[in-house]
Amino acid sequence: MKSLKHLFGIADLEREQIEYLVNLGDSFIDINRRPLKKAPTLRGKTVINLFFENSTRTRTSFEIAGKRLSADVINISASTSATKKGESLLDTGQTLAAMQPHVLVIRHSLAGTCEFLAQYLDNTAIVNAGDGAHEHPTQILTDLLTLKQAWGSPEGKVITMVGDIAHSRVARSHLLAAKKLGYTMRIVAPRTLLPAEVERYGCEVYHDFDEALPGSDAVYMLRVQTERLTDSCAFPSIREYHEAYGLNSKRLQAAGDDCLVLHPGPMNRGVEIATDVADSVRSHILAQVEHGVAIRMAVLTALCGGQAKERKTGSRKKLPDEAMRAQGTLL
Amino acid sequence: MSNTIFDSKRVNPALDTMARAIREGADDGNDIYMIGIQCGGAKVADALQHRLKKSAITVHRGNLDISFYRDDLDTVGPNPEVRPSDLPFDITDKHIYLVDDVLYTGRTIRAALGEIFDYGRPATVKLAVLVDRGGHELPISADIVGLSHQAEAGQSVKLITDPEGWYIKQRRVKR
Numbered sequence: 001m002k003s004l005k006h007l008f009g010i011a012d013l014e015r016e017q018i019e020y021l022v023n024l025g026d027s028f029i030d031i032n033r034r035p036l037k038k039a040p041t042l043r044g045k046t047v048i049n050l051f052f053e054n055s056t057r058t059r060t061s062f063e064i065a066g067k068r069l070s071a072d073v074i075n076i077s078a079s080t081s082a083t084k085k086g087e088s089l090l091d092t093g094q095t096l097a098a099m100q101p102h103v104l105v106i107r108h109s110l111a112g113t114c115e116f117l118a119q120y121l122d123n124t125a126i127v128n129a130g131d132g133a134h135e136h137p138t139q140i141l142t143d144l145l146t147l148k149q150a151w152g153s154p155e156g157k158v159i160t161m162v163g164d165i166a167h168s169r170v171a172r173s174h175l176l177a178a179k180k181l182g183y184t185m186r187i188v189a190p191r192t193l194l195p196a197e198v199e200r201y202g203c204e205v206y207h208d209f210d211e212a213l214p215g216s217d218a219v220y221m222l223r224v225q226t227e228r229l230t231d232s233c234a235f236p237s238i239r240e241y242h243e244a245y246g247l248n249s250k251r252l253q254a255a256g257d258d259c260l261v262l263h264p265g266p267m268n269r270g271v272e273i274a275t276d277v278a279d280s281v282r283s284h285i286l287a288q289v290e291h292g293v294a295i296r297m298a299v300l301t302a303l304c305g306g307q308a309k310e311r312k313t314g315s316r317k318k319l320p321d322e323a324m325r326a327q328g329t330l331l
Numbered sequence: 332m333s334n335t336i337f338d339s340k341r342v343n344p345a346l347d348t349m350a351r352a353i354r355e356g357a358d359d360g361n362d363i364y365m366i367g368i369q370c371g372g373a374k375v376a377d378a379l380q381h382r383l384k385k386s387a388i389t390v391h392r393g394n395l396d397i398s399f400y401r402d403d404l405d406t407v408g409p410n411p412e413v414r415p416s417d418l419p420f421d422i423t424d425k426h427i428y429l430v431d432d433v434l435y436t437g438r439t440i441r442a443a444l445g446e447i448f449d450y451g452r453p454a455t456v457k458l459a460v461l462v463d464r465g466g467h468e469l470p471i472s473a474d475i476v477g478l479s480h481q482a483e484a485g486q487s488v489k490l491i492t493d494p495e496g497w498y499i500k501q502r503r504v505k506r
Binding site: 002028035038186301302304 | 352396398399400404405406407408412413414416417419445446449450451
């Protein structure tokens with residue numbers, strides 16, 4: 001298996017690497033359940049969480065993951081960073097990299113931020129904690145760990161994902177992973193919330209939720225991301241959206257007795273998911289949160305492992321003209 | 332090139348002797364708490380537990396995977412096959428037997444002790460190993476040793492748990 005240098009998205013991972021990270025995450029679950037939640041695995045490592053978008057659970061999850069493995073974790077959010085004072089993304093990245101962290105965890109509203117920075121920061125492993133509507137690899141690895149606990153393997157299963165597919169980086173990561181791991185993605189959304197030509201991912205597309213339910217092994221509800229909807233034409237009203245695309249107990253019955261309910265959080269009760277479903281025994285939503293910490297421990301460990309060979313003293317790279325122009329546009 | 336240094340005719344009596352030593356070390360009526368290090372140590376601990384069943388002593392079993400406590404993450408990277416640790420009892424104030432298959436540098440035992448103390452504060456920890464192959468790099472030695480052997484630094488000594496009979500193999504490896 002190829003060793004991991006960065007984690008940008010599912011697109012760059014081989015099946016073997018995905019399974020390795022999920023299995024490694026599985027073995028970290030236990031540490032989080034002990035009375036003394038600390039292991040020395042990442043002692044002496046520095047992890048910087050650089051968040052240009054608001055996030056509570058992902059940032060907290062990375063922070064807990066790093067701290068429970070004895071790494072030093074520093075959180076930087078855009079509202080308090082030099083970005084507000086006019087510093088470019090690349091300068092922020094290079095400044096932080098000059099402080100010699102081992103891992104930089106980045107969330108940004110623009111797709112490809114991590115790949116861009118990785119070209120210029122030699123000694124730092126970069127983890128994508130969500131880039132625009134592109135990918136969110138640690139969330140999907142978390143989902144895969146939850147599914148591993150429930151099913152053993154997702155191969156041959158049908159996951160029905162409902163909601164704002166167009167703005168969902170989790171959806172994109174799942175569509176890519178489904179092909180690599182051999183499960184079927186059924187996506188359900190009004191046309192206004194689907195990306196153009198979504199069929200090319202090889203998924204099944206439905207506009208009627210009730211038609212998609214029979215034969216589903218899991219129903220994955222997505223939050224209606226009101227902050228990303230640029231206009232209010234996607235659907236007529238929240239109440240109407242709930243009627244057509246909300247998961248309630250009657251719908252869940254139609255999916256069969258063994259169907260699991262997943263949600264990446266935060267939930268909007270009464271919008272995409274009804275309270276009785278969110279709190280039912282079939283809901284694995286809190287398990288997903290627990291597994292999120294374990295997966296992030298696995299990702300940090302995998303990226304820090306074997307770094308001794310690669311780390312060399314850093315120096316500022318001279319930027320090509322193209323990058324100088326890119327800096328301007330990424331501000 | 333590999334050769335067998337102890338065949339099953341030597342390994343089985345060694346396990347019997349170890350089980351006897353553990354039984355004799357236990358106070359009357361006291362339970363024994365035995366922790367095997369994944370995965371060779373866990374198998375040896377299972378074999379010892381099986382032998383101790385014939386006596387009146389209750390044996391509690393747990394397993395540790397010390398992958399996250401190793402000191403070589405920087406150089407070798409994480410172990411691709413990590414098994415979950417499983418300690419189904421509270422270890423505080425207990426007398427613990429830590430069991431491994433082969434004792435070499437002592438680094439695994441150091442890591443295991445670190446992990447045990449993250450679960451609680453045992454009264455005592457004793458180390459039982461099936462083979463002590465020499466070459467210790469830390470001030471760690473076993474309280475109960477099944478078999479002793481002096482292997483050179485470039486040799487790997489392994490327990491092979493063949494269903495036909497367990498044996499110990501030695502093989503030259505690159506260092």
